[in-house]
Amino acid sequence: MIEIRHLKLVDTVAKVGSLTKAAEKLFLTQSALSHQLKELESNLGVQVFHRVNNQLHFTAAGKEFLEASExxxxxxxxxxxxxxxxxxxxxxxxxxxxxxxxTKRLNDQATSISELLHWDSWWPDGACVLEAAxxxxxQTxxxxxxxxxxxxxxxxxxxxxLEKAAKMRDALGLENVEFMLADVFSLPFKDNHFDHxxxxxxxxxxxxPSAALKELKRILKPGGSITVIEGDHGSTYFHPQSSAALKAVQAQVELQKGxxxxxxxxxxLYPLLTAAGFTDVKANPRVVYVDDSRPDLVEGFTRNTFTAMIKGVGDEAVSKGIIRKNEFDEGIRDLLRTAEGGGTFCYTFFKVVGWKV
Ligand SMILES: C[S@@+](CC[C@H](N)C(=O)[O-])C[C@H]1O[C@@H](n2cnc3c(N)ncnc32)[C@H](O)[C@@H]1O
Structure with missing residues (x-):
């Protein structure tokens, strides 16, 4: 019966002293404001204001309403x-x-492994898909x-x-994407809203992650699917072998854990989705393998995605005492060495799909 807009209306009238000024402040027309006031008074069955000599005065009920509103x-x-x-x-x-x-790294990452991750990213025509984060x-x-x-x-x-994402969408003329500010842990959508x-x-x-999956399951329709893609830094191996490079990778693992x-x-992912109540969960490891016969991956993945990502956390890992600076720098040099002639690099992503019954 009482809505927040009613509380704001009464509070604003009390602060600015007149209906005209309150309407301005609330970006309402005066007739919309009067309508809201009448609606409130008729819902409550009491008057909130009375007018004396063209001036507004709170009734006793109005005063009580105002105090509670504040x-x-x-x-x-x-x-x-x-x-x-x-x-x-x-x-x-x-x-x-x-x-x-x-931003550059995320775009390089998505482009360099788009086929590997997305050759099977299809949803039925007409479906509405929530992309979280x-x-x-x-990836959008x-x-x-x-x-x-x-x-x-x-x-x-x-x-x-999101501003950068919207610019990208507009530049490419993508008409099937809407961007919204929202927290994955409390999404502003009703239950069973999205197809996938x-x-x-x-x-x-x-x-x-279980709480995030629970919230994503809430807004998913029964019969809908969830697709999750994540990396796993423990799956990193390369040639030439280097303990400094492994330590630099481990520094990010520690930092992220902290x-x-x-x-x-x-x-x-498989146990997480299963525990969250998704059914028919299928995990699909996607291995990126890079050597110098694949120059696009050498540049796009080994250098600009993986090494750039580890390099990006260096200052924080060093300042938190997780790794010494010289050790970290040596690790980055050795990761880059795997992108040179004769070097190889391997990493596994996991793409997992589950269903809500
Ligand atoms: C590694 S980026 C991945 C972005 C994108 N999915 C991609 O692959 O390029 C992780 C994103 O998660 C977002 N994020 C972190 N916590 C979030 C939350 N609770 N709700 C929504 N987004 C979140 C961050 O703002 C960041 O943009």
């Missing part, structure tokens, strides 16, 4: 501030950050072009990344 609105604004702080804290914990280099839209670009008759709602926690869900490189960064994530999550 208290409730104060609680709401404190709650909003707390939640916004929580969301900023989550972004601070995100180890790759939101730099221009990271779309970042700058590097690939899956939305591959499925022109599927509608994608792509969400992320970072406004800055797609998640790429998110669960490795969150402290409670931030609540799990860089080796790929191997755990």
């Amino acid at each position: 208290e409730i609105l104060d609680h709401i604004s404190k709650l909003e501030a707390r939640l916004q702080q929580l969301s900023r804290d989550q972004l601070k914990n995100y180890i790759h950050g939101y730099s221009e280099e990271e 779309c970042g700058v839209g590097a 670009k690939i899956i939305s072009q591959k499925n022109p008759n599927v509608k994608f709602v792509s969400v992320d926690l970072s406004e800055k990344s 869900v797609f998640v790429c490189f998110l669960l490795e960064h969150v402290a409670d 931030n609540g994530g799990n860089a080796n999550i790929g191997r755990e």
Whole structure:
């Protein structure tokens, strides 16, 4: 019966002293404001204001309503501030950050292994797919072009990344993608809303992947699928062998763990999805193998995706005492050595699909 807009209306009238000024402040026409006021008074069966000599005065009921409104609105604004702080804290914990280099890295990553990860990323025409944690839209670009008759709602926690994603969408003229700011742990959608869900490189960064999967399952329709793609740094091997390079990779694993994530999550996707109640779960390891007969992968994957990613966490890993600077630098040199003549590099991604019954 009482809605938040009613609380705001009464509170604003009390603060600015007139209906005209309150309408301006609330971006309403005066007739819309009067309509809301009448609606409130008729719902409550009491008058909130009475007019004396063209001036508004609160009735006794109105005064009580105003006091409660101030208290409730104060609680709401404190709650909003707390939640916004929580969301900023989550972004601070995100180890790759939101730099221009990271945008380039995400795009290089998505492009260099697009066939390997997405040769089977098809959804039926007319379906509506939620893409969770779309970042700058590097995967969105690939899956939305591959499925022109599927509608994608792509969400992320970072406004800055979503702006970049929207620019990319507009430049490419993609008409089947909508970007939205949203937290995967509390999505602004009703139960059973989406036909399918797609998640790429998110669960490795969150402290409670099961809670994220639970929320994704909530908004998924029965009969719908969830597709999750994650890496697993424990699957990294290369030639020439180098203990310094392995230590640099392990430094990222430790750093991510310290931030609540799990860089080796790929191997755990099957048990995680099964425990979350998805059925018919199928895990599909996708191996990237690179040697100098595959120059696109040498550049796009070994150098610009994997080594760039490890390099990007170097300063933080060193400042937190996880690895010494000279050891880390040697590790990066050795990772780059695997991208030179005679070098080879191997890494496994896991693509896992499950269904909601
Ligand atoms: C490694 S990026 C992956 C982006 C994209 N999926 C891709 O593959 O290019 C991880 C993304 O997860 C987002 N993220 C982290 N926690 C999130 C949350 N709770 N809700 C929504 N997005 C989140 C980050 O902002 C970041 O954009």
